[in-house]
Amino acid sequence: MQIDHLTFTYSGQAKPTLNDISLSIAPGAFVTIVGATGSGKTTLLKQLKPELRPAGESSGQVMFHGQLLTALSSDVSAQQLGYVAQDPQTQPIMATVIEELAFPLENLGFNSAAMTMRIAELSNFLGLDKLLHQSIDSLSGGQLQLVNLASVLALKPEVILLDEPTAQLDPTTAQNFLTILQQVHDELGITIVLTEHRLSRVLSMANQLVLLTAGRVTYAGPVSDGLRQMHQTAELRAFVPPIPEFFLAHDLPVQPLPLTVTAGRQALQTGNWQFSAQGDVNKLKVATDPLLTAKAITRYYDGGEAVLRQLDLTVHTGDWLAIIGKNGSGKSTLLTILAGLQKPQHGKARLRQQIVWKLKNNERIKQIGYLSQNPTEQFSGDTVVAELTAQAKLLGRTDVDQVVQDMLATCHLTKVAAQNAFDLSGGQQQLLGLGLALIAQPELLLLDEPTKGLDPDTKQHIGHILQRAHRSGLTIIMASHDMDFCAAFATSCTFMFDGQVSTPQATRPFFTKNFLSTTAVNRLLRQQVPSALFWQDVRRTTKGGELQSNNDDKLTGA
Amino acid sequence: MNVGTLASTSFFSQVHPAVVAVYFIELFTLLLVFNHLVLAIALFGGLLAISCWYFSRQRIISVLKGVGSLMAVIVLFNLLLNQNGRGLLWHLTLGPVTFRLTRTGLLYGCTMAILLGAMILAFILFNGILTTPKISYLLFPVVPRLAMLLTISLRLVSLFTQKFRRLVMFQKTRGIVVTEGPWGQRIQKTGRLMRILLIDSVSSAMETAVLMEARGFGAHKRSHYQTYSWQPHDIVFGLGGLLLFVVIIGFRWRGFGWTTDVYQMTVGTSADWWLVLPLLAFVGLPVLGEGMYRLWEN
Numbered sequence: 001m002q003i004d005h006l007t008f009t010y011s012g013q014a015k016p017t018l019n020d021i022s023l024s025i026a027p028g029a030f031v032t033i034v035g036a037t038g039s040g041k042t043t044l045l046k047q048l049k050p051e052l053r054p055a056g057e058s059s060g061q062v063m064f065h066g067q068l069l070t071a072l073s074s075d076v077s078a079q080q081l082g083y084v085a086q087d088p089q090t091q092p093i094m095a096t097v098i099e100e101l102a103f104p105l106e107n108l109g110f111n112s113a114a115m116t117m118r119i120a121e122l123s124n125f126l127g128l129d130k131l132l133h134q135s136i137d138s139l140s141g142g143q144l145q146l147v148n149l150a151s152v153l154a155l156k157p158e159v160i161l162l163d164e165p166t167a168q169l170d171p172t173t174a175q176n177f178l179t180i181l182q183q184v185h186d187e188l189g190i191t192i193v194l195t196e197h198r199l200s201r202v203l204s205m206a207n208q209l210v211l212l213t214a215g216r217v218t219y220a221g222p223v224s225d226g227l228r229q230m231h232q233t234a235e236l237r238a239f240v241p242p243i244p245e246f247f248l249a250h251d252l253p254v255q256p257l258p259l260t261v262t263a264g265r266q267a268l269q270t271g272n273w274q275f276s277a278q279g280d281v282n283k284l285k286v287a288t289d290p291l292l293t294a295k296a297i298t299r300y301y302d303g304g305e306a307v308l309r310q311l312d313l314t315v316h317t318g319d320w321l322a323i324i325g326k327n328g329s330g331k332s333t334l335l336t337i338l339a340g341l342q343k344p345q346h347g348k349a350r351l352r353q354q355i356v357w358k359l360k361n362n363e364r365i366k367q368i369g370y371l372s373q374n375p376t377e378q379f380s381g382d383t384v385v386a387e388l389t390a391q392a393k394l395l396g397r398t399d400v401d402q403v404v405q406d407m408l409a410t411c412h413l414t415k416v417a418a419q420n421a422f423d424l425s426g427g428q429q430q431l432l433g434l435g436l437a438l439i440a441q442p443e444l445l446l447l448d449e450p451t452k453g454l455d456p457d458t459k460q461h462i463g464h465i466l467q468r469a470h471r472s473g474l475t476i477i478m479a480s481h482d483m484d485f486c487a488a489f490a491t492s493c494t495f496m497f498d499g500q501v502s503t504p505q506a507t508r509p510f511f512t513k514n515f516l517s518t519t520a521v522n523r524l525l526r527q528q529v530p531s532a533l534f535w536q537d538v539r540r541t542t543k544g545g546e547l548q549s550n551n552d553d554k555l556t557g558a
Numbered sequence: 559m560n561v562g563t564l565a566s567t568s569f570f571s572q573v574h575p576a577v578v579a580v581y582f583i584e585l586f587t588l589l590l591v592f593n594h595l596v597l598a599i600a601l602f603g604g605l606l607a608i609s610c611w612y613f614s615r616q617r618i619i620s621v622l623k624g625v626g627s628l629m630a631v632i633v634l635f636n637l638l639l640n641q642n643g644r645g646l647l648w649h650l651t652l653g654p655v656t657f658r659l660t661r662t663g664l665l666y667g668c669t670m671a672i673l674l675g676a677m678i679l680a681f682i683l684f685n686g687i688l689t690t691p692k693i694s695y696l697l698f699p700v701v702p703r704l705a706m707l708l709t710i711s712l713r714l715v716s717l718f719t720q721k722f723r724r725l726v727m728f729q730k731t732r733g734i735v736v737t738e739g740p741w742g743q744r745i746q747k748t749g750r751l752m753r754i755l756l757i758d759s760v761s762s763a764m765e766t767a768v769l770m771e772a773r774g775f776g777a778h779k780r781s782h783y784q785t786y787s788w789q790p791h792d793i794v795f796g797l798g799g800l801l802l803f804v805v806i807i808g809f810r811w812r813g814f815g816w817t818t819d820v821y822q823m824t825v826g827t828s829a830d831w832w833l834v835l836p837l838l839a840f841v842g843l844p845v846l847g848e849g850m851y852r853l854w855e856n
Contacts, residue, residue, distance in 0.1 A: 370728075
């Protein structure tokens, strides 16, 4: 696949989203496209398949096997170029897994015998054989994304394009999906082109990294050199995964940069680099006054097993509690109960002495803010400024205009204030959702996966907004499977599993005691500095504990 | 109304969809051609038993609670509207208005209510056995576009319903509570919810359409994946059902189980009892099949 001087401008926009892109993708390559939100990653990906090309003006050309992409017939495009979207729910159209796998084959008029062969092969290869007759509605996000991949693979494509395929999945499920994707790449020789924000696992699979900045390709080449360039580019620095970031931030000369914990440990051992803790890493903040108490909460859905079983939880004023757990572990159900949005069958949740679901709606939303994992579910379909204004009026805020302007500025939404909330990017929608929750100045804020699908910069921005609100007295409970975000911002953490939560612990002891659910830097350095969670927590030392100059290092092969 | 689908290991779920479709056509026909209380009770009882056999009893009980109120309303309306019936059981005079509780009204109301209940149970069974893939399979050779449209619609309706439930919950944070306030406000708030739902659903449906096209939809004449094949038990079940149906219809042809003049209606005639057994056998045919299927095990 060859892209030559491709420039693309969306209809109604003056500035091109893609600017003079030239790129060559070799057969069998595994290409990862990295860029900040709005850099044009998805637009570039959609230029690589005729049916996905958005409306707009384009110049330059995209060639596939020496033929213009626009000249490909629908048959050939469907067969040769597969596409998997970010949201696993969007693609499936049939009722059961087997029908979904047969769907593309039916579209191209395959006979039943040929379909049976393809489906049999695929379901065995991807481990979907036990799910074939399950209804699509009953599948988890990870299973659904696997079915989406299988449905694309059914046509034996040469290239698969994936737009942040793991953005909606929890880390373990994402890891499983990527492992299968690697298997597809390695064993079938299929060319993979994917965009991704979470790069820790993906980069170890990729053999070509493409960096996009403001619609331009700033780098295309081997991963290790690309990472160095990312680290030097302010806009992309936050995208560097923790392990290579550790080596780059501490200026440890290793070539190629380690991408996994094992490679990182080997590099540290080879370089004989020693580290010690720096700063007050054990500082703990102890909260006292209980604000929210949940007692013996039990919730089950019709005919199903209990999602929450006799769950007890106490959250103190000023606490920032992170509830960590897999998708489907009941985190969202718990949060909606604590927010008073639904009632459990048994048990009580009290905000101080009041049962939360018995509070009048207006009273409740003044005291408890809530941000859903899909913030559009809380929008009215108006412009950003109208959404914030309506919420400020609903909550009886005085000086509404000022409050709204302040919130727009805090959430970096001033430029898009006149846009419809549904037309914003994922990150902007999340910021607007946060703004809507914070505009009430609640005592307690509940956040369901606040960083899901976000780029690292937006994550940091959301973290800092929450940090400011927390410092001014806001109590926060957030459900998340983003270990780094929880470790960086929460004051205490708990696990959710089997319908219950473990006793909350202070964040640092929680992560340093964990074996699997901890940060990558902790796994890298736990033998030297068990309390380290981030690269900033340690400094390089000699054996005597003195800071060592980096000038003595020589390039080390790891 | 849906209370789940039949276990894939059950005999009934393994019967060829075409045979099942014929069975249900026969069943719905039988539910429409009798108006004697004793036969209505037999059909209702049979369908209730078979539903409890195939589905969770708890779910059937919760359905019955809903259906029961509907049945009670039908009885009540018949009692109110059938003022000229025979056999006065009780009367009440309030000024110029006299209410007459008649035997005809009670009989007709109960029969209609029970037949409606039986019809709903039959639909539940129909939903549980003839799932979307099976209906699509049946429709594809006749009306392929309708079959595809049905599949797509059902998927989108399912997404739409899930989304609506979530919106009802999360829009409370924006002051939209459809269960609070005067009726006018509730209707207005529901309208706002529907607007949000529509905006959101249209955008995701458009994305789904693009992804369908990306997988070759519309590029070629579609084929259909044949997942069902004919087995000897399909013929046995189909012929057994057809035989019973013909026998029952034969009885009905001779005037059994039906009274044209509502005022002449009775609980049932002695001849009706001859029909109870074949009717129960027809309704219970799937369970009979389950038994035979198990006896047939190696």
